[in-house]
Structure formats: C-alpha cells, structure tokens
Amino acid sequence: QSVLTQPPSVSGAPGQRATISCTGSSSNIGAxxxxxxxxxxxxxxxxLLIYGDTIRPSGVPDRFSGSKSGAxxxxxxxxxxxxxxxxxxxxxxxxxxxxxxxGGGSKLTVx
Amino acid sequence: xxxxxxxxxxVVQPGGSLRLSCAVSGFTFSxxxxxxxxxxPGKGLEWVAFINYxxxxxxxxxxxxxxxxxSRDNSKNTLYLQMNSLRIEDTGVYxxxxxRSYGDNVLExxxxxxxxxxxx
Numbered sequence: 556q557s558v559l560t561q562p563p564s565v566s567g568a569p570g571q572r573a574t575i576s577c578t579g580s581s582s583n584i585g586a587x588x589x590x591x592x593x594x595x596x597x598x599x600x601x602x603l604l605i606y607g608d609t610i611r612p613s614g615v616p617d618r619f620s621g622s623k624s625g626a627x628x629x630x631x632x633x634x635x636x637x638x639x640x641x642x643x644x645x646x647x648x649x650x651x652x653x654x655x656x657x658g659g660g661s662k663l664t665v666x
Numbered sequence: 667x668x669x670x671x672x673x674x675x676x677v678v679q680p681g682g683s684l685r686l687s688c689a690v691s692g693f694t695f696s697x698x699x700x701x702x703x704x705x706x707p708g709k710g711l712e713w714v715a716f717i718n719y720x721x722x723x724x725x726x727x728x729x730x731x732x733x734x735x736x737s738r739d740n741s742k743n744t745l746y747l748q749m750n751s752l753r754i755e756d757t758g759v760y761x762x763x764x765x766r767s768y769g770d771n772v773l774e775x776x777x778x779x780x781x782x783x784x785x786x
Contacts (some may be wrong), residue, residue, distance in 0.1 A: 557710065579745070591772050593711075600761055600776040601703075601711065644711055648771050654727055655701065655713040655771050 558583060559645050559658035566664040567635045575661045577629045577645030583656060585626030588648040592621055592630045595642045595660075604643070605630065635665050668775045670762050673782030681768055682752050684686040688745040690764035696720070696740040699765040701773055702747050702784075706758040714760070715747065719768070730756075752784045 560578040567573040577590060590603040599649055601637055603612055605621035610626065620631045630645075645658040674686040688700065702714040715736040716725045724736050735748040745762055759779040766772035 589770070593773070595711075600778050601763075601773070602776070603766075603772065603774055606766060606770075606774075607684075612774070642710075645774070646711075646771075652728070654725070655716070657711045657713060660710040 557659040558649055558652075558656040559647060561643075561645060561658035561661045563659070564662045564664065566666055567632075568666045569635050569637065571635050572631060572633045573635055573639075573663055574632075575643050575645075575663070577628045577630070577658050579626045579628075579647060579649075582624060582651035583626075583629060583647045583649040584623065585649060588650075590621065590623055590628035592619075593644045593646065593648045595644065597641070601644065632663070637665050639663060640665050668764065670764060670777035672762055672773060672777045672780035675760065675781045677785060678752055679786050680752060680754055680784055682784070683748070683750045684752065684782060686747040686749065686753045686760055686762075686782070688747075688763070688777060690743050690745070690762075693764070695738075695743040698715055698735060699768070700738065700745045701763045701765065701771075702736060702745075703761045703773065703776075704756075704758045705761070705779075706755070709758070712758075716765075717745065717769075749782070752782075754784050757782060757784045 593601040594604045595601045608623040642660045699718045717736045732750045761779045763773035763776045767775035
C-alpha cells in the first residue's frame with residue numbers, strides 16, 4: 556500500500572494524450588511538498604522526468620508536463636509515442652513518517 | 667558525465683549480511699546527498715535510506731531501520747549500504763541516486779542497480 560496513489564495502468568493511442576494522477580494527503584503533497592516524476596523503461600533504472608511539480612530537466616521533451624492542485628498531482632504526456640511505454644512513478648516527501656515516498660507506479664501502454 | 671555504479675549485490679541467506687557500494691564520478695561527491703532506493707521483483711520503487719553531503723545526517727525507512735546503515739567516504743567518492751539481519755522481503759534491485767540539490771529530495775541521477783537476493 557503506497558502512501559501516494561496512482562492508477563496501475565493508463566493507455567492511449569499514438570499521438571493522443573495520456574494523464575497519470577498521483578493522490579496524496581495532508582502530510583505530503585497537501586502539505587506543500589513538491590512532487591517529482593520518474594520514468595522507468597523496461598529493464599532500465601528510473602529517470603527523472605519532472606521535478607518541483609512542473610519543471611522539466613534538460614533533455615526531457617516538452618510533451619511531458621506536470622501539475623499540482625491541493626493534495627494531488629498529475630503528469631500529462633501529449634503526442635504519445637511508442638517509446639513512451641514505461642512505468643511512471645510520482646514521488647514526494649511525507650513529514651509524518653518522515654520519509655521520501657513513492658506512488659505505486661502507473662504502466663503506460665501506447666495502443 | 668554523472669555516473670553512479672552500484673556493486674556488492676549477491677545471494678545471501680536470511681539473517682545474513684551484505685555491503686553494497688556506490689562509486690560515483692562526474693560531480694563533486696562531497697557536496698551532495700545520496701539516496702538508496704530498492705525495487706522488489708515486479709514491484710514499485712521503495713525509498714530505503716538517505717545520507718547528507720558530509721555524512722552527519724542519515725534517514726531510514728521504517729522497514730530497514732536498525733538493520734541497515736548508510737555511510738560514505740568522500741575521499742573515495744563512494745557510498746555504502748551495510749545490510750544486516752537480511753530478510754526475504756529485502757530481495758530486489760538496489761539503486762543509489764544523487765540528490766539534485768541540498769535537501770530537495772529530487773533523485774536526479776540513478777545508478778543501474780545491483781541485485782540482492784535473500785534466499786535459503
């Protein structure tokens with residue numbers, strides 16, 4: 556049971572848009588802690604995709620964007636490509652534990 | 667370029683010990699905190715531990731507190747994770763990851779991971 560809740564799977568057709576939600580609580584995202592997103596391709600280590608809720612590191616395509624509202628955050632991927640098939644994780648900090656916390660991961664399938 | 671290379675994984679019996687290493691290059695190691703994150707087979711990411719830039723502050727997940735110890739040698743650009751009293755549920759891939767900036771808990775760069783298998 557992850558502290559941050561993500562849908563186990565999402566899908567979309569090539570060229571379409573997919574959105575992945577990340578729901579927390581008043582002790583993590585709702586407390587104002589930043590949300591970060593990671594992409595894990597099959598057989599690979601995770602890669603930082605978005606940090607500070609909305610910031611893309613250099614080299615990350617602008618098809619990826621993040622947002623946050625209240626105790627929830629979202630990752631949006633536009634113009635879906637086959638290479639986007641991966642598992643996506645959100646991450647934040649929870650002061651009640653205290654610990655870095657991850658969502659359970661969402662597997663994106665490009666149909 | 668930034669590189670983190672984990673080593674030391676292997677097969678160990680329940681109750682046994684293992685020490686993982688994470689050798690880094692491409693950045694000033696002594697200025698950054700480093701995290702350990704693990705991933706059980708077919709499962710998601712689980713944060714394990716953190717050590718700050720000078721080794722004076724450590725944090726642990728409840729699941730490993732009292733059994734695992736993180737340390738670093740800034741003269742060798744190397745991070746360690748001493749794992750004692752290992753349990754079957756400690757099995758997985760262990761990654762080290764560099765903090766992007768002081769205290770921001772952004773895992774900017776990751777190693778390729780080392781596999782730990784706890785089995786009798």
